[in-house]
Structures are given as C-alpha cells and as structure tokens.
Amino acid sequence: MKKICIILAVILVIVLGLGIYAFRVILRSKRMTHEESLAWESDHYDTSFYDALEKVDYEVPSYDGYVLHAQLLKNPEPTQKYIILTHGHTGTRIGSLKYVRFYLDFGFNCVIYDLRGHGENVPTFCTYSIRESRDLCAMVEEARKRWPDMTTLGLHGESLGAATTVASMQYKPQVDFAVADCGFSEIASILKAGLKRSYFPEFMYEVTRLCAKVGSGYDFNDMRPIDALRENDVPILFIHGEDDTFIPYSHGVAMRDATRGPSDFHLMPGARHAESVLVNYDEYKQWVAAFLESLQGN
Numbered sequence: 450m451k452k453i454c455i456i457l458a459v460i461l462v463i464v465l466g467l468g469i470y471a472f473r474v475i476l477r478s479k480r481m482t483h484e485e486s487l488a489w490e491s492d493h494y495d496t497s498f499y500d501a502l503e504k505v506d507y508e509v510p511s512y513d514g515y516v517l518h519a520q521l522l523k524n525p526e527p528t529q530k531y532i533i534l535t536h537g538h539t540g541t542r543i544g545s546l547k548y549v550r551f552y553l554d555f556g557f558n559c560v561i562y563d564l565r566g567h568g569e570n571v572p573t574f575c576t577y578s579i580r581e582s583r584d585l586c587a588m589v590e591e592a593r594k595r596w597p598d599m600t601t602l603g604l605h606g607e608s609l610g611a612a613t614t615v616a617s618m619q620y621k622p623q624v625d626f627a628v629a630d631c632g633f634s635e636i637a638s639i640l641k642a643g644l645k646r647s648y649f650p651e652f653m654y655e656v657t658r659l660c661a662k663v664g665s666g667y668d669f670n671d672m673r674p675i676d677a678l679r680e681n682d683v684p685i686l687f688i689h690g691e692d693d694t695f696i697p698y699s700h701g702v703a704m705r706d707a708t709r710g711p712s713d714f715h716l717m718p719g720a721r722h723a724e725s726v727l728v729n730y731d732e733y734k735q736w737v738a739a740f741l742e743s744l745q746g747n
Contacts, residue, residue, distance in 0.1 A: 473664075475575075475640060475643075475657070475661065476574035476575050476576075476661060476664075476665055477574050477575075478538065478539050478575070479539065480539050480540075480541075480566065480567050480568070480572075481539055481540055481541055481567075482541070482568075483541050483542075483543055483568060483569070486540055486541040486543035486544055486568075487543045489544075490543055490544065490546055490547065493547075493727055494547060494550075494727065494730075496546055498550065498553075499522075499546055499549075502522045502523065502525075502553075503522075503523040503525075504520055504521065504522055504523070505520065505521040505523070506518070506519070506520050507519055507520075507521070507595075509562070509587055509588055509591045510587070511565070511580075511583065511584045511587040512583045512584075512586075512587055513580075515565060515570075515571070515573075515584070516570065516571070517562050517563065517565070517570060517584055517587070517588065518542075518562065518563050518568060518569040518570055519542070519560055519561070519562035519563075519588065520542060520560070520561050520562070521558060521559075521560055522549060522553075522558065522559040522560070522561065523558055524553055524556065524557060524558050524559075525553070526556065528556045528557065528558055529596070529598050529599050529600040529601070530555075530556055530557045530558065530599070530600055530601040530602075530603075531557060531558045531559075531560060531592060531596060531599050531601065531602050531603075532552050532557045532558075532559055532560065532602070532603040532604065532605055533560045533562070533585070533588050533589065533592060533602070533603075533604050533605075534548055534549065534552075534559060534560065534561050534604075534605045534606070534610070535562070535564065535581075535585060535604070535605070535606040535607070535609075535610030535611075535613050535614055536561070536563075536564060536567070536607060536609075536610050537607045537608030537609050537610055537723055538564075538575065538608060538609040539567070540567065541563055541567055541568035542561035542562050542563050542568055543561075543568075544607065545559075545561045545605075545607070545610075546561075547726050547727065548605055548607070548726060549561065550730075551730075551733075551734040551737065551738075552605070554734075555737075555738065555741065557601075557603070558596075560588070560592060562588060564581055564584070564609065564610070564613070565580055565581055565584050574665050575609070576665070576667045576672065577609065577612065577633075577636045577669075577672040578609070578612045578613050578615075578616035578636075578672055578674050579616070579667055579671065579672060581609070581612075581613040581616070582613050582614075582616035582617040582619070582620070582674075582677070583617075583620065584613075585604070585613050585614065585617045585622070586617050586620045586622050589602065589604075589617075589622045589623060589624060590622075590623075593623060601625050602623070602624050602625055603624060603625055603626045603627065603628070604617070604622075604624050604626070604627040604628070605627070605628040605630070606627075606628070606629055606630065606632060607630045607631065607632075607723055608630070608631050608632060608633075608696065608722065608723050609632075610630075610632075611629035611630050611631060611632025611633075612629075612632040612633050612636075612674045613632075613674075614627050614628075614629050614632070615627070615629050615632055615634075615674040615675070615677055615678065615685070615704060616674035616677045617677070618677040618678060618681040618683055618685075618708075619676070619677035619680075619681075622683075624683055625683075625684075625744070626683065626684045626685070626686070626740070626741070626744055627683055627684070627685045627686070628685070628686045628688065628737060628740070629685055629686070629687050629688070629701070629704070630687075630688045630689070630723070630725060630726070631688070631689050631690060631693055631696055631698075631701070631722055631723050631725070632674065632687075632696070632700065632701070632704070633674065633696045633700050634673070634674060634675035634700040634701075634703045634704050634707075635672065635673040635674070635675060635700075636669055636672040636673075637654075637669050637670055637672070639695070639696060640654060640657070640669060641654045644657065654669075657669075658670065674704070675703060675704050675707050678704060678707040678708040678709065679707070679709065680709060681708050681709050681710050682709060682710040683710055684710055684711040684712065684740075684743075684744055685704075685705075685708055685710065685711075685712050685713075686712070686713050686714075686715070686736070686737065686740040687701040687702075687704055687705045687712065687713070687714045687715070688701070688714075688715050688716075688717065688725055688733070688736065689701035689702075689714075689715075689716055689717070689725070690716075690717050690719075690720030690721050690722060690723070690724050690725045690728070691716050691717060691718050691719065691720060692718075692719060692720060692721045693720065693721055693722045693724075694721065694722070695721075695722040696722060698716055701714060701716075702714060711743075711744075713736075713740055713743075715736045717729060717732070717733065
C-alpha cells in the first residue's frame with residue numbers, strides 16, 4: 450500500500466508540474482521586442498513608409514493604473530478620423546503596420562499600442578481578452594479626450610487583438626466600427642487543441658486551467674469574447690484566413706452570427722493564421738473599403 454501511495458504521489462507531482470509548466474507557457478509566452486517585430490514585418494512587406502510618418506509617443510493609464518505605451522501615426526493629410534489598432538499575441542504594436550498602410554490611404558490617423566505585457570509595457574501575464582479589453586476601452590476613452598474634434602473612431606484587431614476588440618464591446622466603447630481579423634470566439638477550444646498537438650492527455654486541460662486560475666486568478670473558461678456580442682450594436686467586419694489551423698475560421702463565423710449589430714464576414718483563400726492581408730493585400734483593402742462605405746448610410 451505504501452508503495453502504491455508513493456507512486457500515486459509521484460504521478461500527482463508530475464501532473465501538477467506539467468500543468469504549472471503549461472499554464473506558464475500559455476500565460477507568459479516569450480514576447481518579441483520592437484526591433485524583432487520590425488524585422489519580421491520588413492521581411493514580409495515594405496515598411497519604409499513608417500520612417501517617413503510623423504509620430505507622437507504617449508502613455509495611457511488603464512483601469513487599474515497599468516501603463517500602456519502608444520504611438521500616434523499622423524496622416525500626412527490633416528484629418529479628424531482615427532483608428533486604434535491592436536496587435537496579436539507575443540507581438541508588438543509594430544505588427545499593426547501591415548494594416549496602417551491602407552488606413553492612411555482611407556484618411557485615418559492611426560494609433561498603435563502595445564498590449565498589456567507586450568512591447569515596452571511592464572511584463573505581466575496574458576488574460577486572452579479579459580484585462581486586455583478593458584485596456585482597449587481606456588485607449589478609446591483617452592483618445593476621445595486627447596482629440597475632442599475627431600469625427601470618426603474605429604478599431605482594428607488581429608488575432609488576440611481581434612478577440613480583445615470584440616470583447617471590449619461589452620463595455621459599450623464610443624467607437625463607430627470595428628474590424629476583427631482571425632480572432633477567437635473563446636480560448637478553451639484553442640488551448641485544448643494546442644495541448645493535444647503537444648501530446649498532452651485531454652484531462653491536462655482541466656489541470657492546466659486549475660493551475661492558471663490559482664496562479665493568476667483568471668479562468669480560461671471565462672475568456673469568451675463572443676459573449677460580448679449579445680447586446681453589441683457597433684458594426685463589425687470579420688475577416689479570417691481559410692487555411693487558418695490555429696484559430697479555425699468557424700470562430701469568425703460564430704461571432705458574425707452572434708453580434709446584434711451590422712456585420713460582414715470575409716474568408717481569404719490560401720491564408721493561414723494572421724496572413725490574410727499578406728496573401729492578398731488589394732482584396733483585403735477592398736473589403737475594408739466596402740465595409741467603411743456601407744457605414745455611410747447608417
């Protein structure tokens with residue numbers, strides 16, 4: 450009996466150890482620096498336009514005092530239209546440049562910022578849209594105060610940034626539209642699939658979930674941006690890559706169907722995760738242009 454107890458204790462320690470390891474990887478993945486991010490972006494498209502833009506760096510205190518580092522990219526042509534762009538997990542605000550290109554053409558000033566725990570911000574764990582969505586609302590509120598004469602304010606998010614954008618709708622941010630590219634409707638299924646790919650048994654999700662809840666105070670099962678759409682009236686354009694195996698496009702379809710307000714959905718053939726604008730820039734730009742034009746009659 451003593452031997453069996455020892456074996457069970459060892460197994461329990463191993464399982465808990467794996468759970469702690471998994472939750473730390475999930476919540477505290479290695480982040481890119483701005484330099485690494487710019488190098489990656491520059492390898493995939495021409496980022497030289499960024500150097501020529503007039504930039505204003507500033508800081509935004511969030512709901513809990515956490516400081517977000519942001520940068521205004523002024524449109525060369527004077528305009529009172531603004532858009533706040535939110536990058537993906539482990540990236541930095543530099544990752545939003547791929548979308549800044551066409552928003553400048555559309556006459557917007559562009560605000561890019563580092564997600565909580567990313568870029569220049571103080572390191573901390575990721576809550577996959579819970580704290581991040583409130584941070585985005587702080588960005589919106591600050592922008593409204595900083596530029597009181599603005600005529601339009603939109604949001605654009607990629608991956609975690611898209612999930613953050615969608616989740617922020619529960620707080621009724623004062624924005625005119627949103628674009629959500631390859632966001633998840635809920636994180637649980639994504640994490641379960643990731644654990645499975647890493648050859649963890651199914652029960653390890655619950656172990657990891659428990660470890661994360663104890664270690665961070667947040668529950669994976671509460672990370673559900675789709676729930677923010679039940680009473681949402683902000684028009685949202687959903688875009689997803691058809692070949693996205695990380696976050697399947699069914700997540701975008703589910704959110705399109707869940708939102709109460711005007712919405713549209715486009716699927717980019719041949720695009721994997723967060724690749725849609727890189728696979729066909731012109732078509733992507735046309736989708737956003739048509740969406741913005743459709744809002745003129747609302």
